Structure formats: structure tokens, C-alpha cells
Amino acid sequence: MVSQSALERVELAGQDGAASAAPRIKLAVKDLTISYGKAAALKDVNLEIREHEIFGIIGPANAGKTSFLKAVNRMDVFNTGMHVAGEIRFNGLDTRHLKNVYALRSRIGVVFPLPVGLPMTVYENVALSPRLRGIKNKAELDVIVQRCLTRAALWDEVKDRLHALGSLLSGGQQQRLTIARALSQEPDLLMLDEFSIAVDPVTTMRIEDVLKELRREVTIILVTNLVQQARRLADRTAFFLNGECVEVGVTEDLFTGEVKDRRTRDYVEGRFG
Numbered sequence: 001m002v003s004q005s006a007l008e009r010v011e012l013a014g015q016d017g018a019a020s021a022a023p024r025i026k027l028a029v030k031d032l033t034i035s036y037g038k039a040a041a042l043k044d045v046n047l048e049i050r051e052h053e054i055f056g057i058i059g060p061a062n063a064g065k066t067s068f069l070k071a072v073n074r075m076d077v078f079n080t081g082m083h084v085a086g087e088i089r090f091n092g093l094d095t096r097h098l099k100n101v102y103a104l105r106s107r108i109g110v111v112f113p114l115p116v117g118l119p120m121t122v123y124e125n126v127a128l129s130p131r132l133r134g135i136k137n138k139a140e141l142d143v144i145v146q147r148c149l150t151r152a153a154l155w156d157e158v159k160d161r162l163h164a165l166g167s168l169l170s171g172g173q174q175q176r177l178t179i180a181r182a183l184s185q186e187p188d189l190l191m192l193d194e195f196s197i198a199v200d201p202v203t204t205m206r207i208e209d210v211l212k213e214l215r216r217e218v219t220i221i222l223v224t225n226l227v228q229q230a231r232r233l234a235d236r237t238a239f240f241l242n243g244e245c246v247e248v249g250v251t252e253d254l255f256t257g258e259v260k261d262r263r264t265r266d267y268v269e270g271r272f273g
């Protein structure tokens with residue numbers, strides 16, 4: 001008999017809808033409310049994220065952006081003070097009722113604001129996840145490591161230091177290493193939380209180019225408080241403010257088209273935040 005957990009693993013993998021005419025919905029969020037104790041960090045959020053788009057989330061501090069990512073990744077399982085209500089469907093499956101949270105996480109790569117290197121070599125940082133999936137063959141692992149480092153625009157800089165500690169790389173290189181590591185999971189959703197906070201402008205641009213390429217393969221949620229970064233990268237963008245999803249729209253419309261809420265235009269034009 002197939003276990004519930006194994007069934008979930010298969011359902012979470014979904015099917016690639018790139019060939020169909022209508023965009024497939026990767027993530028559907030309904031009436032999402034997140035609270036810590038009595039305080040709500042996010043209230044009644046409704047939105048859909050389409051497969052293969054870069055979906056931006058912008059907003060000032062304390063808007064609830066990071067809490068949104070945590071809820072998608074079911075971090076509430078660890079954070080006992082965090083309460084999540086509403087529905088989050090990933091590839092159609094309601095993540096709130098999953099038995100196998102690890103299967104969900106294996107489909108989602110997360111990149112945090114500051115690079116979080118595992119205390120191991122460059123090679124091992126990227127080979128760990130494939131190894132945990134059962135890939136033992138060295139030649140096969142070599143190919144995966146090279147492919148992930150190349151996709152993260154880091155291969156040329158580290159190909160001669162694969163067995164040095166990841167922590168010895170520069171900050172910008174370490175952030176690209178965390179992207180390579182996230183990619184080694186073969187996620188179909190990549191979530192980045194203010195990835196450029198500790199990265200120089202040149203590296204930021206390199207990573208932005210990487211993300212533009214990656215959208216062909218993965219869906220990307222980009223949380224940023226740099227509105228111009230969302231403008232450069234995101235197909236559609238949501239504006240969060242004080243726990244409210246004020247508006248969701250085609251990114252360029254938020255800057256130059258019709259906005260539904262005046263606060264959106266005020267924020268993107270820098271009048272507050």
C-alpha cells in the first residue's frame with residue numbers, strides 16, 4: 001500500500017504546465033492570516049502565483065513579507081509562536097494539511113538575506129542535497145555540482161577551489177553558493193528574501209541575470225525592499241503594507257499604469273517607506 005506521505009511527494013511534484021495555453025498556478029493563497037501571539041503580521045491575503053513567473057513582493061519593514069515566505073515553507077511547524085490560518089495550495093495541494101512537510105520543503109529552495117553557508121567545502125555545500133536524495137556516484141555528483149554552480153554564475157570563480165571551505169569565499173560568492181545549493185534541491189519554487197542586502201552592486205546584477213535565466217525552469221518569489229529591483233525582474237508584484245496585501249498587479253503597471261490604491265504609487269515613488 002502506498003503511504004499518505006509518498007502520495008503527497010508525488011502530488012507535490014505536480015506536472016509541468018509550460019506547454020499549455022493558460023498559465024498554471026504554482027501557489028494559490030486564500031484568506032491567509034499569520035499571527036504571532038495576538039498580533040497579526042499578515043491579514044486576509046489572497047493571491048495566485050503562476051508557474052514560471054518571477055513574482056515580486058515589495059513593502060517597507062514589518063509589512064509581513066518574510067512571514068509570508070515562512071508560511072509557504074511551513075516554518076510554523078518549528079516556530080511555535082507563529083499561527084497560520086487560511087489556505088496555501090502548492091501545485092494544487094493544500095500545504096496546511098500535509099503530513100510530509102519535508103517533501104514540500106524539498107520542492108522549495110529558499111535564499112535568505114545573509115548567506116547561510118554550511119560549514120563544509122564549496123563542493124559539499126552543493127552535493128549534500130543530491131546525496132540525501134540517494135545519488136552516490138561521484139561522476140554524477142560532479143556533473144550536478146558543476147551545473148548548479150554554473151547556473152548560479154559562480155563556477156568560473158570557484159572551479160579551482162571546490163574543496164576549500166565555503167566560508168572562505170567573499171560575501172557575494174557565498175550568496176551565489178546559497179543559490180547553487182538551493183538549486184541542487186531541484187526545486188520548482190525558489191524564494192529569495194532580500195538576497196542583495198549584503199551583496200555589492202556588481203554581484204547583485206549578476207544574480208539578477210541568473211534569476212532572469214532561471215525563470216524558464218522554476219517559479220520565483222522575490223521579496224525585496226528595492227522597488228527598482230522588483231521593476232527590473234518581476235513579471236507581477238504584490239505590495240504589502242502593515243500586514244495588508246494592498247495590491248497585486250503587472251509590475252510595470254504599479255510604476256506607470258493605473259493603480260487601484262494610492263498608497264501603492266506613493267510607495268513605489270518613494271514618498272514613504
Ligand SMILES: Nc1ncnc2c1ncn2[C@@H]1O[C@H](COP(=O)(O)OP(=O)(O)OP(=O)(O)O)[C@@H](O)[C@H]1O
Nearest residue numbers: 036041059060061062063064065066067068081225
Ligand atoms: N518570530 C516572531 N515573533 C513575533 N513577532 C514576529 C516574529 N517574526 C515577525 N514578527 C512580527 O511580524 C511582523 C511582520 O514581520 P516580517 O518580518 O514578516 O515583515 P517584513 O515585511 O519581512 O519586514 P522586513 O522588511 O523588516 O524584513 C512584524 O511586526 C514583526 O515584528
